[in-house]
Amino acid sequence: MKRITLLTAALTLVAGPAAAQSLPDFMKQVIAAWNTPTEPFKVIDNVYYVGTNGLASYLITTPQGHILIDTVMPESTAQIEASIAKLGFKVADIKYVINTHAHIDHTGGLAQIKQETGAQMVAGAKDVPLLEGGFYPGREEQTYLNFPPVKVDRAVKEGDTVALGGVTLTAHETPGHSPGCTSWTTSVKDGDATRSVIFFCSATVALNQLVGRPTYPGIADDYRKTYAWAKTVHPDVLLAPHPEMYDMAGKRAKIADGAPNPFVKPGEFNAYLDKLETQFNEGLAKQTAALQPAK
Template sequence: MRILIVLASTLLLAVTGAEAQTLKDLMADMVKKWDAPTEPFKVIDNIYYVGTNGLASYLITTPQGHVLIDTAMPEATGQIEASIAKLGFKISDIKYLINTHAHIDHTGGLAEIKKDSGAQMIAGEKDKPLLEGGAYPGQEEEDLLKFPPVKVDRAVREGDTVSIGGVTLTAHETPGHTPGCTSWTTTARDGDAARSVLFFCSATVSLNRLAGKGITYPGIVDDYRKTFAWSKTQHPDILLAPHPEMYDLPGKRAKIADGAPNPFVVPGEFNSYADNLEKLFAEGLAKQTAAAEK
């Protein structure tokens, strides 16, 4: 997680004119890490990891069809499709595509996979124009952050659900990272136990401008605060997120063993993570506010 925050902070400095590497150089370095391939695997029950080494994508399977949550960079779409096939599932059986938030590293393959699968595209209502425009909010002219536009078939708000084959996913508005950032909850079987699962959107500051001229979007600071307040009401057994390092996917994956307790079941992990994000947000806001006042 710390690596992600440092990289994101460095990117923000580059965008605002700090003397370091350019945004292009930094993006190239990050993309190289993000695009590295990895083997797909079962996380728990019918939830599978089909993303790259650095960007998460999740396949939820059912007898009536599947759900794919997020993709990766545009050039990694073939990896995701190959991973799904390697697990024995068909792209044509994906009925719903869900996007947590409209940034290139999680939307790059949506248009292609939607075309290949015929799936319905679902996303947060306030991210719909971003997905259909293929641009980063507040930096619509930055080519490095653009992605293939995708038509949103259904825009969701707080409490809306997606159901298929006995699986129900519930949408939760967690704005800030993007205006329509949407987290999703569901349950998964773990032996005889039912585990609550949270697919968290994100609440990092990343490239977002929180203060001064050119803020990313009006109301962004209040949106982050709403999300942090919401996070205190959630207590999932399993945290899943868009970037593997956010929840130590590599470490947990290495501990998977037949008959052993599932290492992804960590009650309280999300709350600790969210508390740390809130502190980092406060620090970022203070720094940006101080810089804007100079």
């Protein structure tokens, strides 16, 4: 079974300690990987990885304060804070907390960090009801997918920016994975070169229902819009909410003084999105076929 399938299945079954005791061993391993600590590190320029072994969170530092993109599962918020401190930065200096999409594995610590720092909470406009309600759309009855609600201070749409200390992040509407799924782009220095970076939201089908009783109205068309948009952008550096989406571990192992930064990989984003589009079309076909009456 592919890792992304394992991750999806694991998310479906995360129901707290009692339920976890009945999980198959391979599911326990996947969930444990989400929460397993890992050393924080510098990705490129002022962008740092401060997530867990299985879930990404990024700290962008500036002289005027910092920006945190995504958190992890609720129980692992302390790991993010410890990683920030280990890098020599202060959690209290976070001025903006940005969420790419409103799912439990990327929102778990938003409320806590906002409360502790007074940071502004920024997210895609169509994800605001989900973040402030703390639920997964279309699966409200599955309370194990719920997360601590967080008040959104600023709802963004296509082209909006967050600027701090010489850093500008630009929002891009990439819906489908969630209604307000938002990807962010910026530029960083890589020696004498300037590199474009995308913090991609996601475009996997995951738990979403595309037809019949869709997760939300227009979801299939939203995915198609995102895949079309992806063909128009060509970032040098791909970062995403799950580290395996861009082979974080493999690239990290290649970091060496004086060597080219392994995270600079033009074309990777476009190849990855082409693969996701194929998987989407296959998933749509399967879900559509499942609705057809048996002959």
